[in-house]
Amino acid sequence: MSPGRSVSKCPTGIQGLDEITGGGLPRGRPTLICGGPGCGKTILSMQFLVNGARQFGEPGVFLSFEETVDDLTRNLASLGFDPRPLAARRKLSLDYVRVEPGEIQETGAYDLDGLFIRLGHAIDSIGAKRVVLDTIETLFAGLSQTRVLRAELCRLLNWLRIKGVTAIVTGERGDRGMTRHGLEEYVTDCVILLDHRVVEQNATRRLRVVKYRGSQHGTDEAPFFIDEAGISVLPITSLGLQHRVSSGRLSSGVPDLDDMLGGKGYFRASSILVSGTAGTAKTTLAGYFADAACRRGESSLYFAFEESAPQIVRNLRSIGLDLEPWLEKGLLHIHAERPTLRGLEGHLSAMHRLIDETRPRVVVVDPISNLISVGTSVEVKAMLARLIDFVKAKRTTALFTSLTVDEEYPQGTDIGISSFMDTWLLLRNIELNGERTRTLNVLKSRGMPHSNQVREFALTNHGLKLLDVVRHQGRALVGAERMAHAGVGAAGARSAERRSPRQ
Amino acid sequence: MSLKARRRPGRHRGAGAGADFFDLRLYVAGQSARSLAALANLNRICEEHLGGRYRIEVIDLLERPQLAQGDQILALPTLVRRLPEPIRKLVGDLSDTERTLVGLDLRPRQESRP
Numbered sequence: 001m002s003p004g005r006s007v008s009k010c011p012t013g014i015q016g017l018d019e020i021t022g023g024g025l026p027r028g029r030p031t032l033i034c035g036g037p038g039c040g041k042t043i044l045s046m047q048f049l050v051n052g053a054r055q056f057g058e059p060g061v062f063l064s065f066e067e068t069v070d071d072l073t074r075n076l077a078s079l080g081f082d083p084r085p086l087a088a089r090r091k092l093s094l095d096y097v098r099v100e101p102g103e104i105q106e107t108g109a110y111d112l113d114g115l116f117i118r119l120g121h122a123i124d125s126i127g128a129k130r131v132v133l134d135t136i137e138t139l140f141a142g143l144s145q146t147r148v149l150r151a152e153l154c155r156l157l158n159w160l161r162i163k164g165v166t167a168i169v170t171g172e173r174g175d176r177g178m179t180r181h182g183l184e185e186y187v188t189d190c191v192i193l194l195d196h197r198v199v200e201q202n203a204t205r206r207l208r209v210v211k212y213r214g215s216q217h218g219t220d221e222a223p224f225f226i227d228e229a230g231i232s233v234l235p236i237t238s239l240g241l242q243h244r245v246s247s248g249r250l251s252s253g254v255p256d257l258d259d260m261l262g263g264k265g266y267f268r269a270s271s272i273l274v275s276g277t278a279g280t281a282k283t284t285l286a287g288y289f290a291d292a293a294c295r296r297g298e299s300s301l302y303f304a305f306e307e308s309a310p311q312i313v314r315n316l317r318s319i320g321l322d323l324e325p326w327l328e329k330g331l332l333h334i335h336a337e338r339p340t341l342r343g344l345e346g347h348l349s350a351m352h353r354l355i356d357e358t359r360p361r362v363v364v365v366d367p368i369s370n371l372i373s374v375g376t377s378v379e380v381k382a383m384l385a386r387l388i389d390f391v392k393a394k395r396t397t398a399l400f401t402s403l404t405v406d407e408e409y410p411q412g413t414d415i416g417i418s419s420f421m422d423t424w425l426l427l428r429n430i431e432l433n434g435e436r437t438r439t440l441n442v443l444k445s446r447g448m449p450h451s452n453q454v455r456e457f458a459l460t461n462h463g464l465k466l467l468d469v470v471r472h473q474g475r476a477l478v479g480a481e482r483m484a485h486a487g488v489g490a491a492g493a494r495s496a497e498r499r500s501p502r503q
Numbered sequence: 504m505s506l507k508a509r510r511r512p513g514r515h516r517g518a519g520a521g522a523d524f525f526d527l528r529l530y531v532a533g534q535s536a537r538s539l540a541a542l543a544n545l546n547r548i549c550e551e552h553l554g555g556r557y558r559i560e561v562i563d564l565l566e567r568p569q570l571a572q573g574d575q576i577l578a579l580p581t582l583v584r585r586l587p588e589p590i591r592k593l594v595g596d597l598s599d600t601e602r603t604l605v606g607l608d609l610r611p612r613q614e615s616r617p
Binding site: 104 | 582594605
């Protein structure tokens with residue numbers, strides 16, 4: 001290969017992994033995937049083969065040294081890719097190589113030609129382009145002549161290169177090196193390390209490309225998760241700010257609020273944060289937003305991390321907002337789940353998948369603050385960044401609610417995530433003159449003229465109503481004062497200040 | 504010596520079905536020096552220690568690669584003692600007679616070899 005020309009890549013079809021590796025594994029060469037027990041080596045390898053057979057027309061051979069074909073089949077079927085139909089169509093060949101320690105008596109010189117012949121036969125009989133050896137180091141437990149085995153492994157890897165198959169060789173993480181028997185010395189083209197660790201009771205899986213000869217690759221650790229759809233890798237470094245911006249607008253569902261946002265509501269494909277302490281009607285605003293989308297005939301997806309779907313529907317009905325018809329029509333999907341059910345990566349994966357499945361035009365996450373219970377704030381921030389990136393790339397508008405704790409300075413809680421947000425609304429329930437008054441204001445809204453006023457609002461049987469600003473002697477009146485003042489009539493001041501863009 | 508002679512019955516099959524009859528299968532890859540050495544060593548050991556109570560089947564995996572799976576063959580040469588049970592597996596060219604005899608249960612296993 002001439003310098004400067006990058007190696008030919010063999011796509012894994014695994015979301016994220018192909019991004020990190022710039023297109024996949026080195027074609028026609030072996031890749032080492034190593035990590036501790038249960039880190040996902042087998043699943044990743046199998047997905048490489050299944051995707052190869054299904055998506056890229058490349059048949060594959062899986063040679064397992066650890067699990068029987070029955071066990072493998074069962075485990076994989078539980079992950080949503082049953083290998084049997086592919087095997088029946090001769091797109092996939094599974095074989096179990098049993099190596100039992102102490103069973104074999106050694107009586108003189110030998111080599112591993114039996115393994116070569118077996119593998120060669122499997123490759124040739126289905127025209128395989130991809131091969132997985134999982135985990136070949138098991139051989140060291142069955143045969144004692146380590147020097148012979150090492151020489152033979154070296155010969156095997158060269159032979160695979162000559163055969164031109166793209167291979168994955170897995171290895172168990174060793175005490176001293178990356179693998180127990182130093183496989184990394186033989187597999188020099190590409191090495192990927194998997195890690196499964198527990199931080200604050202939450203298991204996180206991470207993947208890192210340690211080495212990729214002749215190719216650029218991301219070197220950061222990328223979180224990945226395993227769910228019903230197999231493995232997905234979430235490359236942090238691939239996050240970009242390349243989204244096409246939209247000048248299209250969409251209603252918040254509250255006409256008065258749309259007025260405060262330059263008269264037209266939110267930008268399409270923007271991210272909106274609604275912050276507020278407990279009981280400040282964050283869910284109500286989220287409900288209006290979803291309802292407005294459904295009224296436009298757009299599908300919307302509501303992730304509820306605090307209340308169940310029936311609870312949300314019931315509560316919103318009390319202010320005259322009925323989501324039931326949208327649920328029945330299938331325009332609105334409410335996905336309610338306890339935050340502690342999964343780790344952050346798990347939530348992100350589930351959200352990705354649901355978004356892919358339901359293709360919503362608007363997404364609500366209510367509230368994001370509950371996710372803090374399953375991750376540190378740095379992780380939540382990283383996860384949000386990735387989620388926003390994901391939805392923006394799909395030109396979907398996302399509204400996030402966040403429960404803040406500090407009544408005096410409620411925006412403080414969300415200062416860390418505000419930079420991801422295009423529009424930030426603050427809801428408050430302030431105590432003034434012996435009564436509680438609900439207020440709403442726009443802390444920021446990028447790219448549009450917006451009101452700077454703190455507006456009082458009320459939750460009535462007929463919905464959320466922004467009250468007109470009533471000024472008296474240079475200050476805005478709220479609550480009982482407003483009513484008292486309204487009694488003497490301030491219609492002039494009201495209409496003058498009703499629509500109030502940036503002052 | 505040719506590997507084509509796959510069967511080397513000591514006596515006729517019926518008489519060999521007794522409990523002390525050795526049914527042996529030698530897996531090799533082609534007519535390499537190592538394959539030939541293994542077969543020669545096996546013939547010698549059987550003649551010396553088993554009289555007529557054995558049968559050897561030689562399987563050349565280069566000709567019949569599909570047979571590697573059944574007996575879980577990895578290393579070559581591999582000798583599989585199919586009878587008497589339990590099945591025993593010996594890898595290597597059988598040049599170490601002592602180990603071969605131990606592997607075939609014709610010598611008691613020892614804790615350590617001198």
